Amino acid sequence: MNIKKSLHNRIKGWLPKTPSVPKQPSAPSFKRTEISNEKPLMDKSFPAESSTNLVNGIMIGGSIAILLIGLSLWSSLNSSYWSQRNFLIFSGLDASDIEHVLINNVGYIAVCAGAVVYSSYLLIFVSINQLNPTIRNLTNKKISFRLANSFLNVGVIAITFSVSETVYYSYPLASTPPPLLSIGFGTTGTILIVVGVLLMAYLYFKFGKSLTKAQGGSANDFAKFYS
Amino acid sequence: MCPACSVSSPLSQSQKTIWALITKGFSVANIAKKLNTTRQYINQTRLAAEAKLATTLLDVAQVNDLQVTKLYPKQAMLLGYHPSLKRKAIITYTTSHGLKVWYWHDHPEEVTDIDFLNQTRQYLLEIAKERGVEIENAAQIHPAKFAHMIFTQLIPELKT
DSSP, rough: HHHHHHHHOOOEEEEEEHHHHHOOOOOOOOOGGTSSSTTTTTOOOHHHHHHHHHHHHHHHHHHHHHHHHHHHHHHHHHHHHHHHHHOOOTTOHHHHHHHHHHHHHHHHHHHHHHHHHHHHHIIIHHHHHOOHHHHHHHHOOOHHHHHHHHHHHHHHHHHHHHHHHHHHSSSSSSSSSSOOHHHHHHHHHHHHHHHEEEEEEEIIIIIIHHHHHHHOHHHHHHHHHHO | TTTOOOOOEEEEHHHHHHHHHHHTTTTHHHHHHHTTHHHHHHHHHHHHHHHHHHHHHHHHHHHHTTTEEEEETTTTTEEETTTTTTTTEEEEEEEETEEEEEEEEEEGGGGOOOOHHHHHHHHHHHHHHHHHHOOOOOOGGGGHHHHHHHHHOOOOOGGG
16 A cells, blocks of 8 residues: 555656757848958958959959940041041051941941940949949948939940930931930930939948948947948 | 747747737737737737747757657647657747756656756746646645646646
8 A cells, every 4th residue: 555655656747958959040130249340341252352453453444445445436436537547446457447347337336335335334333332342331231322323324324325326326427416315315324324423422432431440440330330 | 030039939029928818818809909909910920929939849859859749839839759768758838938848757856956946846837827727736746747737738648
């Protein structure tokens, strides 16, 4: 009886163990207070110096490309002027050859040039946006920067249209004024680009400094900027 | 996952509140009225909370090498089995104390750490309060037995 009683009273049950907490995947969230450690805003896949060099290279290369395209277009519009001066853009061809090629393909060249101009623009500015941490972060964080970017984009597209239209329609009769559509595009594009550049410059000088400072500065600077 | 959430406490504040009220037995309409919101919001929050809890319980079971026997999303409990230890295990959740893994002990009296036993009792009282389980003389019962009494009421499979 005693044995039965003692068995009946024996304690059996559940006791806890502190659960092992599964390791969480690193959160993609942005922690402000931890960002002020060394160059936190830099894209880790690009060392700072090489990314700067790359941006410079793209900018210089793009500028030269645009300059060459501009010269080609200009020479096509004023081929008689250049032929008089025996100006050779392409070695191995004389002025009359160039004139012949350009006259017969002016529309095509204009459209291609427009595409190249726009591509160069994208290459330069998008690359800067992506590789330059300050501008990239500003563009990501500030809606006004995106607006400025949009102004620039639409402006360049409009200018490209304008140039293409002007060249295409006015070349065969050099004295013919460019069509109204082209003037409209050109004017709109110019205004948009000017507004975009001014806005971008204003925002960069207003916010860029504080962000640049925050990159190498304290967490408070950074938090202040984003607050 | 919300910023304040963690694996041991996966619910947001609103999810905790609504889940706790539902577990206590309040109706959705009453909770909606009390919190000055809609029934739809309460139901959605409850479902989201249950889904989060279920995922967390399964994660914890996996990390602790438990074979899942049954999951009780509404009770936020999981019944499992540890093949190496050859013991049944239960994972529980309370809004105030978070998650805990329980193993079956044949000789719980061998555990003599007073602080540990007191903490366990507090946790069990919290579970009992949250789930609306009433146990008489809870203070005099050994926590292991107390746990068994609560769990058998919440998990029907333990009665057999």
